[in-house]
Amino acid sequence: MEKNETKLKIKVDNLDLYYGDFQALKEVDMDIEENKVTALIGPSGCGKSTFIRTLNRMNDLIDDVTITGNITYDGTDIYGGYDVIELRKKIGMVFQKPNPFPMSVYDNVAYGPKTHGIKNKAQLDEIVERSLRGAALWEEIKDRLHKPALGISGGQQQRLCIARVLAVEPDVVLMDEPTSALDPISTSRIEDLIDDLKKNYTIVIVTHNMQQAGRISDSTSFFFEGVVIETGPTEEIFFNPRNKKTEDYISGRFG
Amino acid sequence: MIISAHTKKTKRQEQIAKGFIWFFVIFTIIILAWIVLYVLFRGFYFRNEVNYDVNDMKEQQIILNEDVEPVVFIVHPGVRLDDLTMQELRTIYTKARKEKWGPYTQQDLRVETFVLPPGTAFTDTVNGFIEGPEEINKFATTAADPQSMIGKVSSTRGAIGYIPASAAEDIGKKVKIASIRRISAVVHPSVKEIVNNVQMQELTPEQLEDIFRGEIENWREVGGIDLPVRPILPPKSLPYSVIHEKILPDGFIPEEVRQTDTLEEFCEAIKTTPGAVGLCFYNNIIETGEGLHIEEIRRVESGMNLTIHYLIEAPARSGAWGGISTIIINTFFLILFTLLFSTPIGVLGAIYLVEYARQGRLVKILRLGTETLAGIPSIVFGLFGSIFFVNMLGLGIGFISATLTVTMMILPTIIRTTEEALKAVPISFREGSLALGATKLQTIARVVIPAASPGILTGIILAVGRTVGETAVLIYTLGSNYELVRGPSSSARVLSLHLYNMFAEAISFDRTFATGAILIFIVLLVNYSTTKMIGRMNRMAGK
Numbered sequence: 001m002e003k004n005e006t007k008l009k010i011k012v013d014n015l016d017l018y019y020g021d022f023q024a025l026k027e028v029d030m031d032i033e034e035n036k037v038t039a040l041i042g043p044s045g046c047g048k049s050t051f052i053r054t055l056n057r058m059n060d061l062i063d064d065v066t067i068t069g070n071i072t073y074d075g076t077d078i079y080g081g082y083d084v085i086e087l088r089k090k091i092g093m094v095f096q097k098p099n100p101f102p103m104s105v106y107d108n109v110a111y112g113p114k115t116h117g118i119k120n121k122a123q124l125d126e127i128v129e130r131s132l133r134g135a136a137l138w139e140e141i142k143d144r145l146h147k148p149a150l151g152i153s154g155g156q157q158q159r160l161c162i163a164r165v166l167a168v169e170p171d172v173v174l175m176d177e178p179t180s181a182l183d184p185i186s187t188s189r190i191e192d193l194i195d196d197l198k199k200n201y202t203i204v205i206v207t208h209n210m211q212q213a214g215r216i217s218d219s220t221s222f223f224f225e226g227v228v229i230e231t232g233p234t235e236e237i238f239f240n241p242r243n244k245k246t247e248d249y250i251s252g253r254f255g
Numbered sequence: 256m257i258i259s260a261h262t263k264k265t266k267r268q269e270q271i272a273k274g275f276i277w278f279f280v281i282f283t284i285i286i287l288a289w290i291v292l293y294v295l296f297r298g299f300y301f302r303n304e305v306n307y308d309v310n311d312m313k314e315q316q317i318i319l320n321e322d323v324e325p326v327v328f329i330v331h332p333g334v335r336l337d338d339l340t341m342q343e344l345r346t347i348y349t350k351a352r353k354e355k356w357g358p359y360t361q362q363d364l365r366v367e368t369f370v371l372p373p374g375t376a377f378t379d380t381v382n383g384f385i386e387g388p389e390e391i392n393k394f395a396t397t398a399a400d401p402q403s404m405i406g407k408v409s410s411t412r413g414a415i416g417y418i419p420a421s422a423a424e425d426i427g428k429k430v431k432i433a434s435i436r437r438i439s440a441v442v443h444p445s446v447k448e449i450v451n452n453v454q455m456q457e458l459t460p461e462q463l464e465d466i467f468r469g470e471i472e473n474w475r476e477v478g479g480i481d482l483p484v485r486p487i488l489p490p491k492s493l494p495y496s497v498i499h500e501k502i503l504p505d506g507f508i509p510e511e512v513r514q515t516d517t518l519e520e521f522c523e524a525i526k527t528t529p530g531a532v533g534l535c536f537y538n539n540i541i542e543t544g545e546g547l548h549i550e551e552i553r554r555v556e557s558g559m560n561l562t563i564h565y566l567i568e569a570p571a572r573s574g575a576w577g578g579i580s581t582i583i584i585n586t587f588f589l590i591l592f593t594l595l596f597s598t599p600i601g602v603l604g605a606i607y608l609v610e611y612a613r614q615g616r617l618v619k620i621l622r623l624g625t626e627t628l629a630g631i632p633s634i635v636f637g638l639f640g641s642i643f644f645v646n647m648l649g650l651g652i653g654f655i656s657a658t659l660t661v662t663m664m665i666l667p668t669i670i671r672t673t674e675e676a677l678k679a680v681p682i683s684f685r686e687g688s689l690a691l692g693a694t695k696l697q698t699i700a701r702v703v704i705p706a707a708s709p710g711i712l713t714g715i716i717l718a719v720g721r722t723v724g725e726t727a728v729l730i731y732t733l734g735s736n737y738e739l740v741r742g743p744s745s746s747a748r749v750l751s752l753h754l755y756n757m758f759a760e761a762i763s764f765d766r767t768f769a770t771g772a773i774l775i776f777i778v779l780l781v782n783y784s785t786t787k788m789i790g791r792m793n794r795m796a797g798k
Contacts (some may be wrong), residue, residue: 099681120445164691
């Protein structure tokens with residue numbers, strides 16, 4: 001009954017993805033629900049990063065990529081009817097390595113809104129503050145807004161990148177191993193942040209860290225060699241996996 | 256602690272390698288420093304040995320005879336003159352065309368001569384002194400009295416005039432006193448004879464002094480033949496007192512120095528005494544000392560080479576006179592216009608190659624092409640420019656042809672360095688921007704180019720460096736007019752070309768080195784400011 005109440009945000013249907021001749025994703029089906037954290041786990045090279053990058057069409061940047069199948073966001077086919085710029089505004093992305101632009105903290109956060117045509121200084125100030133507060137960075141950084149973003153710590157940089165995504169007011173936030181380059185303290189702050197963000201955003205997170213997936217996600221999908229082996233509520237996947245491979249991976253027997 | 260044989264061996268090898276590295280490092284530094292410091296030294300300081308018919312003894316107040324008061328020659332303060340020889344003074348006043356100060360001060364400035372009205376004993380004596388066998392030319396202006404002479408000389412650029420010594424006491428800084436050199440050394444012809452392939456060359460002022468002190472007793476000691484020196488002092492009458500004063504300031508006269516009473520006696524003594532040497536006024540020798548040999552005196556002239564005047568004056572006489580102001584401005588114009596043409600094309604081309612073009616075979620060929628062009632000797636570009644722009648397009652030798660040819664030459668450099676700078680921008684910056692919904696153009700303009708700008712700037716600076724130092728291309732396309740460039744088709748000269756021309760035409764080594772020093776300074780300045788700018792950019796970016 002509970003499942004019927006939640007709204008479906010992104011629906012992936014029979015997705016195949018090829019890099020040239022190499023098939024990286026095979027017949028992937030997935031439902032991503034609104035205001036939930038969906039974790040994608042799996043060994044290196046299993047296709048989870050490739051998958052998350054198809055959701056906001058970042059794979060368009062790579063030549064030789066062929067995608068078949070259907071991905072709908074709010075009922076619209078993102079490879080068909082959706083404009084890529086509008087799509088990326090709605091589905092933001094945080095990358096594995098913090099990648100703030102080589103400009104000031106303020107300009108980093110204001111970059112998205114400015115790009116989308118907001119010029120009013122007061123409005124930008126308000127967006128910057130709201131986004132930084134949203135990313136739990138405001139209190140630490142408010143006195144250093146005009147310092148170079150590359151000068152702040154790695155954990156702060158990653159939260160800045162999250163704030164930068166929040167500034168364009170997205171609907172879905174994709175996170176591709178956002179904590180893999182960070183120390184444990186920064187990691188735990190980002191995890192807390194993800195828990196907060198869940199209220200307003202739908203989150204898809206790729207992670208290598210099983211405990212992390214267990215801590216923060218509502219549902220988990222296990223990828224292996226381009227195939228989704230198992231998907232379901234996190235507790236089920238972790239404590240009661242149906243598939244032998246999932247069990248082996250989660251218990252650390254390979255991967 | 257036991258150190259194994261192998262470890263010892265490796266350590267020894269490392270020591271030897273270190274030694275080699277240090278040797279080459281020091282060698283390189285010495286060579287570099289030597290070149291730069293040598294050019295800068297020669298650029299700033301000149302030292303030449305010049306032969307004159309007169310000694311380097313200067314007189315400010317010139318006693319002409321017992322009857323009139325001494326005369327003082329004055330020049331406009333703008334004339335950078337320290338002293339004039341008597342012959343030069345006479346040339347200025349008597350030559351049939353108007354002289355310029357160039358030969359004496361390297362200024363491109365007309366000489367305006369002034370005389371006092373004839374009729375008084377003083378004026379007639381002085382005029383006789385300055386005209387010699389000729390007559391004062393028609394260009395001389397007459398000033399009514401010494402006071403108006405001072406006024407006129409101080410207000411006329413390039414003016415020279417004379418006043419009685421009594422009027423010279425309160426001239427202050429309105430006019431400058433020009434010293435005159437008129438004391439020549441005369442020798443008996445035997446001194447200059449060639450014996451056993453030896454002939455005495457010119458003397459230095461110090462040697463002359465030593466001769467009259469009795470410290471040099473044989474001509475052999477100053478590079479001459481084996482002949483005793485017989486110094487003879489000039490007559491004791493008033494005008495010659497200055498020679499006595501200058502040659503023997505302490506009044507000590509060795510016994511072997513012969514004294515004479517009149518000019519005729521002096522000339523006769525020189526003529527009849529083998530090995531004789533004496534000092535006398537140049538004009539007296541020309542007029543009465545027929546058959547006497549005037550010995551040349553070698554004067555060492557040294558001083559500041561690269562002066563502020565050299566920077567701010569316009570060149571004249573192929574660069575022998577004046578400065579290099581127009582040439583410096585031409586250089587900056589060439590740099591400016593070359594960058595104006597090449598930077599947009601180069602940067603946009605590189606952006607296309609890196610960001611837009613499909614990285615296929617065409618781009619590979621393009622890249623190979625730019626790399627090859629970047630390495631081609633500039634003279635080949637000069638040839639191309641001279642055939643294509645100058646002749647085929649009919650632009651003629653001039654500024655526009657040169658600008659376009661240099662643009663062609665530096666374009667590959669700018670494209671290559673910009674490409675590298677763009678490639679060095681992490682892909683994550685582009686992804687970050689695109690993931691926020693920015694378009695490709697927005698991403699390039701707002702993230703990629705700012706991040707790559709230090710690298711792009713470095714490329715532009717390399718291009719500026721090439722432009723400043725370029726000569727071969729410009730010989731065929733820019734010509735050699737040293738005036739300020741007036742329009743696209745006007746021939747011009749830039750610093751490197753000026754240096755080349757002055758050296759090739761043997762105009763002046765001192766000025767060639769001064770130009771070289773300026774070139775070094777411009778390159779230094781450009782590099783320094785770029786380093787500063789790049790440093791600031793990196794700090795802004797937080798690197």
